[in-house]
Amino acid sequence: MKRACFIFLLCELLFLCTILAGCAFRDIDKRFFVVAMGIDKSNDEKRPYDVTLKLAIPSPEIRPGKANFQIISEKADSIPEAVRVMKSKVDKEFDFGHCRMVVFDEKTIRKNQGFTINWFLRRRDIQGITYLGIGKPSARDVLKARVQSERLPGNALILSFDPTTNTSPYIMTSMLNDFYMRVREDGIDPYLPIIEPIKGSYNISKVALFAKGTLKADLTRDETRILNELMSTDRRGQINVASGGNQLFVNVDDLKSGIQVMLPKGEKPYIDVHLDIKGFIEGSGEKLATDQELKRYEKIAGATISKRVKRVLKTIQKMEADPLGLGLRYQAKMGATEQQTKDWERIYPNMDIRVHTDLKIKGTGTMY
Amino acid sequence: MEELQKEINCVKEKYDNNPDFKVHRFEYFEKKIALIYMKSLCNEAQIKKDIIEPLLLCEKQGKYLLHLLSMPSCQHINASDDVEKLLLQGNALIALSGEIYSVDVRKPTNDQPLDATVEQTVQGAQKGLSEDLTMNMTLVRNRYPSKQLKIEQQTVGTLSKTRIAILYDVDYVQEDVLDEVKKKISGLKADIIQAAGQLHNYMTKEKYRIFPTMMITERPDRLALNLSQGKVVILMNGTPFGLVAPAVFFDFLSSMDDKTLPYWVTRLLILLRYVGLLITIILPSLYIAITSYNPEIVRSQLALTIAGSRAGVPYPSFFEVLFMMFAVELLVESSLRLPKTIGPTATTVGGLILGQAAQQAQLVSSIMIIITAFVAISNFTIPINAMSFAVRCARYPLIVFASFFGIVGVVAGLILLLCHLSDLRSFGKPYLKMYWGTTDKMSKVRESRKE
Numbered sequence: 001m002k003r004a005c006f007i008f009l010l011c012e013l014l015f016l017c018t019i020l021a022g023c024a025f026r027d028i029d030k031r032f033f034v035v036a037m038g039i040d041k042s043n044d045e046k047r048p049y050d051v052t053l054k055l056a057i058p059s060p061e062i063r064p065g066k067a068n069f070q071i072i073s074e075k076a077d078s079i080p081e082a083v084r085v086m087k088s089k090v091d092k093e094f095d096f097g098h099c100r101m102v103v104f105d106e107k108t109i110r111k112n113q114g115f116t117i118n119w120f121l122r123r124r125d126i127q128g129i130t131y132l133g134i135g136k137p138s139a140r141d142v143l144k145a146r147v148q149s150e151r152l153p154g155n156a157l158i159l160s161f162d163p164t165t166n167t168s169p170y171i172m173t174s175m176l177n178d179f180y181m182r183v184r185e186d187g188i189d190p191y192l193p194i195i196e197p198i199k200g201s202y203n204i205s206k207v208a209l210f211a212k213g214t215l216k217a218d219l220t221r222d223e224t225r226i227l228n229e230l231m232s233t234d235r236r237g238q239i240n241v242a243s244g245g246n247q248l249f250v251n252v253d254d255l256k257s258g259i260q261v262m263l264p265k266g267e268k269p270y271i272d273v274h275l276d277i278k279g280f281i282e283g284s285g286e287k288l289a290t291d292q293e294l295k296r297y298e299k300i301a302g303a304t305i306s307k308r309v310k311r312v313l314k315t316i317q318k319m320e321a322d323p324l325g326l327g328l329r330y331q332a333k334m335g336a337t338e339q340q341t342k343d344w345e346r347i348y349p350n351m352d353i354r355v356h357t358d359l360k361i362k363g364t365g366t367m368y
Numbered sequence: 369m370e371e372l373q374k375e376i377n378c379v380k381e382k383y384d385n386n387p388d389f390k391v392h393r394f395e396y397f398e399k400k401i402a403l404i405y406m407k408s409l410c411n412e413a414q415i416k417k418d419i420i421e422p423l424l425l426c427e428k429q430g431k432y433l434l435h436l437l438s439m440p441s442c443q444h445i446n447a448s449d450d451v452e453k454l455l456l457q458g459n460a461l462i463a464l465s466g467e468i469y470s471v472d473v474r475k476p477t478n479d480q481p482l483d484a485t486v487e488q489t490v491q492g493a494q495k496g497l498s499e500d501l502t503m504n505m506t507l508v509r510n511r512y513p514s515k516q517l518k519i520e521q522q523t524v525g526t527l528s529k530t531r532i533a534i535l536y537d538v539d540y541v542q543e544d545v546l547d548e549v550k551k552k553i554s555g556l557k558a559d560i561i562q563a564a565g566q567l568h569n570y571m572t573k574e575k576y577r578i579f580p581t582m583m584i585t586e587r588p589d590r591l592a593l594n595l596s597q598g599k600v601v602i603l604m605n606g607t608p609f610g611l612v613a614p615a616v617f618f619d620f621l622s623s624m625d626d627k628t629l630p631y632w633v634t635r636l637l638i639l640l641r642y643v644g645l646l647i648t649i650i651l652p653s654l655y656i657a658i659t660s661y662n663p664e665i666v667r668s669q670l671a672l673t674i675a676g677s678r679a680g681v682p683y684p685s686f687f688e689v690l691f692m693m694f695a696v697e698l699l700v701e702s703s704l705r706l707p708k709t710i711g712p713t714a715t716t717v718g719g720l721i722l723g724q725a726a727q728q729a730q731l732v733s734s735i736m737i738i739i740t741a742f743v744a745i746s747n748f749t750i751p752i753n754a755m756s757f758a759v760r761c762a763r764y765p766l767i768v769f770a771s772f773f774g775i776v777g778v779v780a781g782l783i784l785l786l787c788h789l790s791d792l793r794s795f796g797k798p799y800l801k802m803y804w805g806t807t808d809k810m811s812k813v814r815e816s817r818k819e
Contacts, residue, residue, distance in 0.1 A: 025660055025661075025684060025771070026660060027660050027685050028658075028659040028660065028663045028671065028674055028675045028676065028678055028685070029675050029678040029679045029681070029683055031661075031663065031675070033668070033671065033672065033675065035668065056662035056672055056675075058672045058673070058675035059676045059679070060673075060677045060679065060734065061676070061678040062672075062673065062676070095663065095664070096669040097662075097663055097664025097671075098663070098664060098671055098672075100668065125664060127664075150668075152668065152669055152672050153672075154668075155668070155669065158668070243616055290631060
């Protein structure tokens, strides 16, 4: 009797399960995936945050250019408030688990970056590997842009920032965790890539540098590339080393950069940059036949590269920005007290920069 | 002798109405001779050849008796022997001048080795056991011609009196296992035992059991191999399956093909089976966990694809999974029961309708169809059928856990399953013992026999 009762209860439970799913149980199709977020500064004084969400509309068929999405935005006094209000605008629950892209506009991120990204750090469903960027002219314009090759909404930006799918040296990748570390840490400054929507795609080739907690300035495209190479990312491309009348392109195979803060006694401190580049020639205006010619070009090209790198570092130094973390290297040598931090701030703008490039041309490329 | 005569009379009265009970009386040597046997159990041609014909050739009673007793299966019956039992075992009783002799003239049933259909191999032996115990013992002896092989015979089942044989290698066998096997067999309380699996059920304490703790196999080569590993083999009359004890979990995932194929091929196949095992256990529950609780753990591309294909499905994911699992189980079960000629029709109809139409009707998502197929196919990679069935059952608790607690539930369920498996004992041996008498040990020819 007891047994029969138990079996009956079990059957009843199973049956109820099938018809009463409950509210904690939310299927994947009952969630709205936020694939990208944009934070703009609004003109409204009381509600300064203009938050835009890019919501993916999933479809069983996936074809290029057919990525369906929905854009909603809301102004509020804070980001969480905006998200809360926006929930009333959609039919399903937001899921930030796949929000891999957060775009700010220049005005929002100019000051108080730590406070702005606080919400993203505290939400457990927003991943630490979320990419950050600055949208121009505004974050919403970036989210609104429809990319021709995009198969899934928001995927084009993620793929662009992923170093395994896009190795362009002009794209600098900034992730949430890394950005937060740079904001909090003395002796290293954050940076954010600038995303500009163009027709059917995005243009990501510049980077904005921060110094002393504020957004300083943008680097140009070529400066961005050199900074990217100095940061020893896996992104590499060709280097155009014009020498004399000859346009020489070197396809970089391997690039190692060693940066050191040198503090010789009784001398002016300087930054020592050592670049080790290995590559093949990809284009040359002149005929390259002998090893001697190659050696000559190696020398000339090396000098050209050194000069360029020095110029870029000078520009960055002038901004007093420190994306390379030179201040941390100084701290590693001298200690990390408040006094040392102050010392560094005094020393850094006047430091010499010495760049040495070892260019090794491994071959002239495939010739038939 | 009067006692014996009385008993025969008693038996005669008991069986007189049975058409197959035969009492044949005739006179020779000027004496009455009676031949008593069960017609349905005995080979009458053999009776004629071994008992009647020599009688005609012998001119003296003494010579005939000599002939009778010279037959290996003949015995002189003492009063204490159970006449009835002998008759029912297929012996013919010869009553001659007050003495009774019994001769084994049993009619063999199905003593041809059957094709190995349940546990096939590509390059191994193609014949399995037969349904006759004597033949099976012959098969094993042929494959294991060792003087250390010991065979003990007895019967189980108070009504069926099924003959079983316990085989082991005297040198290799683990005494504790052998003792336990014997103890369990002597303690059996069952009326009818007709199959190896049934004997297994009666021999295990636990009533609610999922995983088999004894290997059931139809392959004489596996039996011979297991004998060399020091295991105890139980053969049973009337079933082409033998039981092996003890058996560990990993034995159930080894196929006899593992011995015939090259090293790396074998490794790949073994790996394949374990991956298949994992897939068939966790994939359905993982689907529930991912679609309903933790969609962030998959790539956004996949998450959106799943979301897209589930968009039109009205029921929650666990319903979808249960529905498809149910359909597949039905399909497997029906193709098992159907005659071989109709079998393909059922699978085609079932497969097509369930696969294609259910997805088009938006009852299940297309991802679910893939998962269903995956789970079903990978389940069939498990070489021993008993384990394959066990794994089929084991995934349902996981589905329940996943529907209530998501990924955490799946992990907790797997841990529980692991706990259960490590708690299991097969005749005193830990069930999850690694590599107990598997390939490594077998391939080595051991110098000293006893370890």
